[in-house]
Amino acid sequence: MISTARRSFVKSSVSALGALAVVGAAPWAHAADEAPDAMIQRLSNEVLQIIKTDAAIQNGDIHRVMGVVDSKIMPNVNFRRMTASATGPSWRKATPEQREKLQREFKALLVRTYAGALKQVGDQTVEVQPMRGGAADNEVVVRTLVRHRGDAVQLDYRLEKTPGQGSGWKIYDLNVLGVWLVDNYRPQFAQQISSGGVDGLIASLTERNRQNVGSGKS
Numbered sequence: 001m002i003s004t005a006r007r008s009f010v011k012s013s014v015s016a017l018g019a020l021a022v023v024g025a026a027p028w029a030h031a032a033d034e035a036p037d038a039m040i041q042r043l044s045n046e047v048l049q050i051i052k053t054d055a056a057i058q059n060g061d062i063h064r065v066m067g068v069v070d071s072k073i074m075p076n077v078n079f080r081r082m083t084a085s086a087t088g089p090s091w092r093k094a095t096p097e098q099r100e101k102l103q104r105e106f107k108a109l110l111v112r113t114y115a116g117a118l119k120q121v122g123d124q125t126v127e128v129q130p131m132r133g134g135a136a137d138n139e140v141v142v143r144t145l146v147r148h149r150g151d152a153v154q155l156d157y158r159l160e161k162t163p164g165q166g167s168g169w170k171i172y173d174l175n176v177l178g179v180w181l182v183d184n185y186r187p188q189f190a191q192q193i194s195s196g197g198v199d200g201l202i203a204s205l206t207e208r209n210r211q212n213v214g215s216g217k218s
Contacts, residue, residue: 036159036169037128037131040157048126054068066111066115068115069115070111073114074107076170077170077172078162078170078171079103080099081160081172082172082173082181082182083099083102083106084099085182085186086106086185086186087186087189087198087201093198094198098202105206105209106185108205109212112212123149124148125146125147126144126146126147126155127145128143128144129143129144129145131143137161138160139160139161140158140159141159142156154177155174156174158171158172158173159171159172
């Protein structure tokens with residue numbers, strides 16, 4: 001059983017860094033020629049530095065944190081792939097409008113979730129583990145350990161190399177303590193789709209986001 005202190009550590013530090021740990025002053029500036037493990041290490045260090053030195057974040061300004069997540073983190077994620085994977089087979093049957101709404105509401109949910117976690121980050125450090133795979137791989141897993149006062153928690157990233165404009169490595173899933181984000185949401189989404197179709201899932205996400213905003217939850 002995970003202790004209360006360890007649960008708090010997982011929630012406050014790993015979820016925060018699991019907010020894709022990619023807040024940088026110049027996001028993905030070296031993505032085209034930088035190895036994915038080196039990139040994750042650099043960007044993890046940058047996000048920790050920003051969180052520790054930003055006065056508004058230190059004062060608990062959720063709107064500031066949400067702005068950081070939305071402007072710095074989300075553009076560096078293959079969010080379409082993440083949403084499609086969480087939605088499952090129903091994604092292929094969804095209309096373009098439904099897909100757009102799903103991405104918008106899922107993104108809003110994750111932005112607020114991760115912004116709440118980012119507020120609580122303290123003196124954590126990130127260690128990137130040796131990476132398997134070759135230089136020609138277009139999809140890789142980068143494994144890290146987030147350390148805090150002797151505790152260490154596993155945090156892994158799945159990345160893909162994207163071609164064309166804005167090319168480079170982009171995150172499409174992450175794993176905290178053995179649980180991948182997409183795998184965590186997929187059964188929840190499937191249940192909503194089973195009872196109300198894709199529109200039912202959209203309505204559920206919209207209502208959840210509305211309640212979060214109304215209650216100030218993060």
